[in-house]
Amino acid sequence: MNIINIEQLVLQDESDTLEFKKSTSKLKEAAQTICAFANCKGGTVLIGVTPDLKIIGQEITDSTQQKIATIRQLFEPNIPLNIEFIAINNTHKIIVIHVIYTQLHPPYLFDGRAYKRVNSTTQRMPATSYQELLDLKRKEHVSNWEDFFTDKTDLYLLDHNLIKQTISIGIEANRIPGAAINESIEDILTNRLNVLKSGKLTNAAIILFGKEDSFVKPQVFIKMARFMGNDKLGNIADNQQIYGNMFYILDRAQKFIAQHVPTRSYFKHDQYERIDKYILPVLAIREAIINALCHQDYSNAYSDPEVALAIYNNRLEIWNSGKLCPGITINDLKKSHASVRRNPNIAMVFYYRNLIEKWGTGTLKIMDLCREHNVPEPEFVEEFHGITIRMPFADPISSQLTYESELTSRQKEILVILGVQKSCSAQQLLSQISDNITARTLQRELKQLSYMGMIASSGGSKNIIWLINK
Structure with a gap:
């Protein structure tokens, strides 16, 4: 707000x-x-x-x-x-x-x-x-927060295209009968998705399909940040707080990952084209975000964020407010275990959309993907009244890594100049850059490149020298 x-x-x-x-x-x-x-x-x-x-x-x-x-x-x-x-x-x-x-x-x-x-x-x-x-x-008496009725009955508060899309994906994945494509929105919500009961919208209906400009539960919230260091004390390159339905949040989280999780470039001996590979498996990150959305405890909506995504120089962390369900331990997450679903209707919609597979396999899939990617095994930690999935990088983010979001032409030119000159002051860079820019604009570009770990500075405040980060 x-x-x-x-x-x-x-x-x-x-x-x-x-x-x-x-x-x-x-x-x-x-x-x-x-x-x-x-x-x-x-x-x-x-x-x-x-x-x-x-x-x-x-x-x-x-x-x-x-x-x-x-x-x-x-x-x-x-x-x-x-x-x-x-x-x-x-x-x-x-x-x-x-x-x-x-x-x-x-x-x-x-x-x-x-x-x-x-x-x-x-x-x-x-x-x-x-x-x-x-x-x-x-x-x-209702056993689960997702089943509680809202005071809303107007189906136009929901995104009908998103609901129909869910049915289409479910049919294509052989998870929903083909006849469902011709059913009304009301029948789909009542009989297929179990989120409309006695003509009343449940909490699950709102947080799954609520329109961006309509009533959306405050619990559906993700906080995302890129910290320039190994803790929260360093500079923050990007800080976003997003409200919306669950699929909107998932989409925005994936875009944040694409922007801030860099790639490593390499060549195979029998290929001329460069291969770019994320330093973490993006499917594992997506699985962890989905896991957080499906398993968090939505009934505890206090001032702290319900899902938090943090990227540091040496790791990525995803926290959600859902403690482990009774009968499940941290050690169980690293082996085949029974599925205890806190929000079964929400999880079923994600299943219909082909976003999750069998119950109780999400954490195992994350571990398998990290293993295939040759990165350290993720850690699962119960802390701060919730669960953190901690995914370490094989190597800290450095200048050898390239961000998926392309550099501007001016930023590329700065890197070329520094690569040739080895080091330059801001005034020297201004005199060599092809387009006419102000000192303030240059400082903004240098700051962004520094945040990305590509360049570093040395010297005092009045004699700063910029150089490629090695």
Whole structure:
């Protein structure tokens, strides 16, 4: 979310799913509304917006964050929240609190009391309404988050082309009967994919097929970064946060991999053409991303990202919030093991789309692909309330590796000049580059080449010399 999104929300004014507060001095009232949203159909609270709809924000200090953490402890049970701090200027930020409706635990209490939302107001929940929610919870016992109903019934919230594409791929792969191609969207979702029940869309339907511009669960989120070093303390060459349905996220993750996982070039003795080979097997990386999407615990949607993809100089890591299911250990992942599916309907759709094979073979496939690629064996680690798949590079990223995303002609020219001259100052490079560019543009190109590990600098701040990285 950014300031433009904030402005668009403010234009909508307060409603049954939207509330504004001037500052955290109104945090208690905001918490009551959060409780009401959780008991109804979710919503968003913006802190830093005045009653006359002016966006003013506030300073975010350690004390501010401590107050938020303290107030969260007064919810019973714990309410899934997604909290963002959106800068509006150099000193002030808007606090955006997304309240995620899951049907998992209602009714919720704040400070021992239940609240409900009526139009744009928050009210104490009457004892009769509270009891009705308790009774409903007992009657509608559902075992899995993906099966929980949303408050949506409009099928046009879903991407129909993506649904039809899923059926076509499944038929071609002999995983869905051919007759399904002539079925209606409603029949497909109900009878084939099991994500529409009693005319209501389930969470699985939304996160699998939700349109980009429609309601999409905040849980469907991936954070991707390229760190220039072996830890998170180095420079960040690229940092992306992507929301969307699962197949959109998978597509964006694959593009990020193509951009930031470099290739190694070599020649075979009987061939003249150069062969480019990724330093990690891309199919293994894709398998790991799919594994994370299918197995993560979507019911735990807090402020941390649900899937995180990080590329360092010496490894690639993929983390997701799904702990190992009962009966499965880390050691089991490296051998044939029983399949325990946290999200069976989601996994089945990925199976229909020919993205996964047999159950319980994903981690073995990752290991086999790495072995065939002659790279170190991947590691599986249970940490940070989730699972990390760590894929080491055979050699750290260096200037001998070429990025799949092609260099610009200017960057290639800089490399040629440095290759001939051995080393150059920025001023010397400016005098030799064929097109007329500013010193700032050159610095931007040098910085990008440095991030990619192709060039290095030496000398003091006023006498920097650039050279090919060896």
